[in-house]
Amino acid sequence: MNDQLYRLVYISRNEITGDDETVHCEIEKILSVSRKNNAIANISGALLFNAGCFAQVLEGLHDDLQNSFERIQCDSRHSNVIVLAFEKMAERRFPSWSMAYFGADSDASAKFGDIMQQSELDASLLKGNQIFDVLNEHLLDAEPSSV
Amino acid sequence: MPNEVAQILGNAVHLSSIGFAVVTADGVVNYANPAFCEIFLISFFETHVGCLLVEYPLIRFNSSISKLKLALNCPAPAFIQLHVDPDLMPLTLDIAALNDGARVMVAKRGQGSQIEFEPPNGPYYRDHLTGLGNRRFLDEILANWQPNSPNALSLAVIMIDIDRFKKVIDALGHCAGDTLLKLAARRIQSAIREQDTLVRVGGDVFVMLHTIGLQSIGTESVARRIVELMGRSFLIDGQQVNISASIGIAALNHGTDTITDLLRHAEFALYKAKESGQGNVRFFEPSLALQALVRYRFEIDLRRALVLKEFIIMYQPQVNLTDGSLQGFEALIRWQNPARGLLSPLDFIPLTEETGDIHAIGEWILHTACKEAMSWDGNFSVGVNVSPIQFESERIVDIVSNVLANTGLPPDRLELEITESVLIKDFDNALKQLWALKSLGVGIAMDDFGTGYSSLSYLNRFPFSKIKIDQSFVRGESSPKTRVLVQSIISLGATLDIITIAEGVETQEQYDQLAADGCKGAQGYLISAPIPTKAIGKFISDFRNKTT
Ligand SMILES: Cc1cc2nc3c(=O)[nH]c(=O)nc-3n(C[C@H](O)[C@H](O)[C@H](O)COP(=O)(O)O)c2cc1C
Numbered sequence: 001m002n003d004q005l006y007r008l009v010y011i012s013r014n015e016i017t018g019d020d021e022t023v024h025c026e027i028e029k030i031l032s033v034s035r036k037n038n039a040i041a042n043i044s045g046a047l048l049f050n051a052g053c054f055a056q057v058l059e060g061l062h063d064d065l066q067n068s069f070e071r072i073q074c075d076s077r078h079s080n081v082i083v084l085a086f087e088k089m090a091e092r093r094f095p096s097w098s099m100a101y102f103g104a105d106s107d108a109s110a111k112f113g114d115i116m117q118q119s120e121l122d123a124s125l126l127k128g129n130q131i132f133d134v135l136n137e138h139l140l141d142a143e144p145s146s147v
Numbered sequence: 148m149p150n151e152v153a154q155i156l157g158n159a160v161h162l163s164s165i166g167f168a169v170v171t172a173d174g175v176v177n178y179a180n181p182a183f184c185e186i187f188l189i190s191f192f193e194t195h196v197g198c199l200l201v202e203y204p205l206i207r208f209n210s211s212i213s214k215l216k217l218a219l220n221c222p223a224p225a226f227i228q229l230h231v232d233p234d235l236m237p238l239t240l241d242i243a244a245l246n247d248g249a250r251v252m253v254a255k256r257g258q259g260s261q262i263e264f265e266p267p268n269g270p271y272y273r274d275h276l277t278g279l280g281n282r283r284f285l286d287e288i289l290a291n292w293q294p295n296s297p298n299a300l301s302l303a304v305i306m307i308d309i310d311r312f313k314k315v316i317d318a319l320g321h322c323a324g325d326t327l328l329k330l331a332a333r334r335i336q337s338a339i340r341e342q343d344t345l346v347r348v349g350g351d352v353f354v355m356l357h358t359i360g361l362q363s364i365g366t367e368s369v370a371r372r373i374v375e376l377m378g379r380s381f382l383i384d385g386q387q388v389n390i391s392a393s394i395g396i397a398a399l400n401h402g403t404d405t406i407t408d409l410l411r412h413a414e415f416a417l418y419k420a421k422e423s424g425q426g427n428v429r430f431f432e433p434s435l436a437l438q439a440l441v442r443y444r445f446e447i448d449l450r451r452a453l454v455l456k457e458f459i460i461m462y463q464p465q466v467n468l469t470d471g472s473l474q475g476f477e478a479l480i481r482w483q484n485p486a487r488g489l490l491s492p493l494d495f496i497p498l499t500e501e502t503g504d505i506h507a508i509g510e511w512i513l514h515t516a517c518k519e520a521m522s523w524d525g526n527f528s529v530g531v532n533v534s535p536i537q538f539e540s541e542r543i544v545d546i547v548s549n550v551l552a553n554t555g556l557p558p559d560r561l562e563l564e565i566t567e568s569v570l571i572k573d574f575d576n577a578l579k580q581l582w583a584l585k586s587l588g589v590g591i592a593m594d595d596f597g598t599g600y601s602s603l604s605y606l607n608r609f610p611f612s613k614i615k616i617d618q619s620f621v622r623g624e625s626s627p628k629t630r631v632l633v634q635s636i637i638s639l640g641a642t643l644d645i646i647t648i649a650e651g652v653e654t655q656e657q658y659d660q661l662a663a664d665g666c667k668g669a670q671g672y673l674i675s676a677p678i679p680t681k682a683i684g685k686f687i688s689d690f691r692n693k694t695t
Contacts, residue, residue: 006385066382070330073379074337081378086387 005092007063008058014049014079016103026077029102038098043068046100046132050109054078059092108134161244165207166254169245174200174219186238186254189221204587217287218242219250221271263516276325277332281348285354288344289406292356299342301359302406303366304397305412309336309374310391312351316350323384330383331392334376339371355412359398370394373682378426391426393417393648446502447508448484449495455513457483460515464686465648465670471692475528477564477670478516479677480508492532500536510546517554517561519680524687530562530592535569538576544583551587558588562612566594570605581609592648597636601692606643618651620669621661630660637666 016026027049038044043060056072058065065086073081094100102108111134161169166183170176179189189198208603219242219538241253272284280288294300309315309331316324328351335347335353343358357366369546377392395417397403403412412431418439420429450459462476482490513531520529537543551558563584570578581591590612593605597617606614617635625630626659633649640647649661652671661669678686 004385008382061384062385067329069382070333074334074376081379083382083387086382086385090383 001141004062005089006062006065007058007085007087007089007093008069008083009056010081010083011053011055014052014054014077015079016077027101027103030077031099034099037068041068044094044097044099046093046094046097046102046107048102048106048112049106052111053112055112057094059089059094163468166252168200168252168254170200170219170250170252172244172248172250174216174220183252183254203542205523214288216291217239217272217284240436274347276328277347279332279336279353280344282348285344285346285348285356285410288356289409292406297388299358299360301399301401302409303357303359303396303401304409304413305354305355305366305370305398306375306410306417307355307370307377308393308395308417308421309351309377310393310421312390315388315390319384319386319388323386324386326364326383327381327388327390330381334379335373338372338376352683354413362489366396366398367428367430370396374426374428379581393420393425394428395420395431396428397431402433412436437605442498445495446498448487449482449498450502450504452482453504453511458508458511458677459483460512460519461679462519462529462683463670463677464675464690465668466518466674467665468658468669471694473525473527473687473694474558474668475530475562476520476528476683477677478512478532480512500534503536505534506540506542507532507534510550511552513546514554517550517556520560521554523683526557526560527687528560528562528563528590529556532564532594533569533587535566535572538565538569538580539572541580544580544587547584547589548587559590562590562592564592564594564615567596567605585610590629597632603639606613606639606645611645613646613668616647616649616666620650621651621657621671622653633661633666634664637661637664640667641665 016023030048034047038058038060041060041064043058045056045058045060045065048055058068095123102112156314161180163180164182166180166185168176168179176189176199179187184190184423186664187200218240221242221244227513239255241255243251245251271282272283272287292302294302309327312324312327315327328347332345332347332353335355339345339355339357343357346354346356348354355369357369359366361403365508374392375536381388395415396414397409397412397416399406399409403409412435415435415438416431418430419435420427423429447543459481461479461481463479464476465474466472467474480496481493482495484490496505499508513533516529516531520527533543537546547563549563550556551561553582565581569581585591591609592615593611593614595617596614597620614636618632620633620636637647646667648668648670649657649666650670652661652669652673654673657671658673675686
């Protein structure tokens, strides 16, 4: 039980305001903190950003995820955090990324935008797997970008 | 310790840049080194005359007095931080109790976490689960609180309660409940300011003391933020858990005059918040106190009623619609209170269900009705209402069998009347107990049929002895729609081989109609109003004379 891996997928609404420059700067901050903290907590995953929304996949041990998520949830840079999936998994899908990033101009983000549009932002229609698949698929053929 | 060493140590302490003092548990300074005097702005001379530490201006900010008093009184080593001036580094005090009761204090300026109202270490003032202060800590802080700076002119109590906490425990277990409380504590803590205090007062209730300064009070926005934070998903035991929290607020000078009323008023407000649903924030208003007082008095009177023998049972006759014969009586409780007059069950039974007094009262009704039925001239049945709450304890079967044994009433003369809600609450448990009751030989009637869900599956799952058609249908029987409904209930009864009896029959027309439709029994003012036990003998003989 103690070495059981879990995967958490959530989406949230972006609350960072300002011009592109400011937004980039904030996201850069989020990424650098995430990479530092996640490496320590042995958490891997990916973050997807698309103007209005974030989607994030986090993988790691139960308590580590619980801990990080408590912090992340209370971050005022996003709101309306909706958990799409919290489930056991056999192995990490993003083992080498403490936080892979897909920015607004990435294919993944465009796809994510499509999904969000299709479901008309109705989270109950969204499946954690959909987001996860987008992230996973694009990770295989594209290197996550820096901001 | 050789004198020489003591002297060296003494000198070192005297010259140290770390503040050092020996004080009594009451805060009288017996010794302080110059560094300590400097930090606290005490003149070295004063320390020789036993000055009182808590009187020094530096301490008097932001409720620090009460904290310091607490820390000094703590028999275990305590560690507190005082924030004296926003621009200055916080002051850290380590306090240890010596064998003779004196306290050694070490004072440093500098870092440490920014939590201002850290309860003194040690289990006495701490909630071991969350690490927050406990009820005792809260009481001490409240007892010592004084408005003492522009940032702390007034005080608000924010009482936070997790909605349906019991449900979480039922579903996920106590361990998950504990985790939830810990995570919730951390979230709430993230919403509070340095000068505020958060404690867990027990169960799933947290109390936050919120100091109010010159600016607008802002308490409500803190409360809303907490509600918002608690509404976010928790990850517990591999599950996503969603809860909500309700909040009651009381503030000094905003409807509450004294500190001693703060907690009570916040509780009233919380109670009101919960009444109006989940995730609500309610401010205390004086009218709430009045309502609560009225209710409280009512509750007290009601609790005494059993002992003071203020309950009586009235019996309403039931007749057989096929041959007009007298069948039995339904026992109906009344509360005869000198000040309140005669109260019907609707006025007080719901409250006894909330307080749990229904168990004792329910048992009393059963016993009294069975005993009185034994004195009647004839084998008439007696119907007794049983509350869903009585089914929650597993004792109902024992109670009924004891009553039958003690009063000698033949089981087939007793009929327990239950409502659908008995079955809705916990179907399997209720069914088990109903079968056990049935095997004692007593009848089970379905009361108020037609008003609730009236799920047919209930009627199918248990052999009820009777269906009681609710009086609202009987009264409305003149409307064609209702009439069809009543007819279908009656034929349903016939199909399932369950006797149907109509309640609230008031006119001869209704009576004839029901008889024509095939209803088996009737009860209502047309036959008789409920009558006291001493009038039953006469009623029975009159009835016999009338029909023969
Ligand atoms: C959309 C979003 C995703 C984030 N992801 C992470 C993450 O994966 N790991 C992490 O440590 N912090 C993440 N953060 C940042 C945290 O909310 C928090 O700011 C950070 O952990 C620093 O917390 P600290 O200042 O208490 O150390 C994220 C923030 C946002 C808005």
